[in-house]
């Protein structure tokens with residue numbers, strides 16, 4: 437029997453909700469493979485839409501998850517003690533400088549909830565990670581967008597100009613999603629000189645392990661000079677644990693201590709904790725994955741450029757591709773050929789751009805062949 441809920445008396449919930457909620461659309465992820473298969477009645481689909489790691493989870497992580505599964509009746513370790521110690525040792529920081537989250541998404545949320553009161557604001561780059569406008573919108577509409585510059589990079593001068601007496605936090609996404617671009621060490625240092633001490637600077641380094649540029653900022657080494665910096669990273673990308681949801685942030689212990697008050701009691705599940713610990717021991721494997729990514733990103737960029745598409749140089753595991761056509765139509769055509777990519781209109785990049793994540797060799801070849809067929 438269907439639930440009687442829908443038939444019960446009418447309540448105008450919209451009148452109860454905050455403005456920021458009403459005006460925000462929920463986060464729309466890239467379509468899962470199963471959904472596209474069902475919709476189009478085709479199989480053999482490749483998904484290059486969510487910047488995931490195409491290589492499966494590392495064997496040691498799977499083994500750790502299997503072993504931990506027998507204890508699923510127990511709550512996880514709320515303090516993530518073992519993972520915190522292992523990660524802090526790797527980062528060469530004290531345990532109390534580090535906080536784990538249900539993905540680094542939760543860390544962004546924790547900071548906003550901890551810092552922002554009504555009327556205060558968060559400055560962030562745009563177009564950038566789609567969660568920044570969403571999360572700030574639902575939290576007192578506190579977001580203050582600053583357009584990227586003409587090279588699709590952060591406009592640090594404009595971001596510093598946007599900081600006012602009501603600004604509590606600035607978000608830097610480096611490298612930036614969805615453009616793949618980065619800002620240099622020199623630029624970041626200059627930017628920090630302009631940011632007051634009482635403004636927290638969240639540096640989102642979700643793609644940190646993929647970066648190869650020599651002049652990429654070593655923000656971790658600047659934490660003692662700038663105690664207002666917090667760095668967020670994730671196990672979702674290079675470590676192939678997107679499905680388990682585990683990310684982290686590190687910064688000054690006095691701020692990290694306060695963030696613990698904003699998290700859910702058991703925010704990182706027990707399987708995520710053991711899998712992340714297992715991954716931390718696998719430096720060679722991580723390096724191999726980063727190398728594979730670089731090789732195929734270069735190859736993809738070359739092939740797409742040969743097809744007449746404009747590819748933005750990237751320091752991540754995805755490429756922003758501008759097309760001389762409607763991006764949503766291109767995405768639909770690629771879907772019919774079994775390739776899922778992400779059109780960029782929802783990200784604020786207009787209707788002439790798609791984002792393609794680097795896949796396995798055969799997935800990349802399929803994508804290139806499909807684009808050749810369409811173009």
Ligand SMILES: Cc1ncc(COP(=O)(O)O)c(C=O)c1O
Nearest residue numbers: 539540541565613642670672683
């Ligand atoms: C820039 C950026 N930050 C944060 C995240 C969130 O990662 P997580 O899976 O750790 O929540 C992503 C995910 O795509 C991202 O692109």
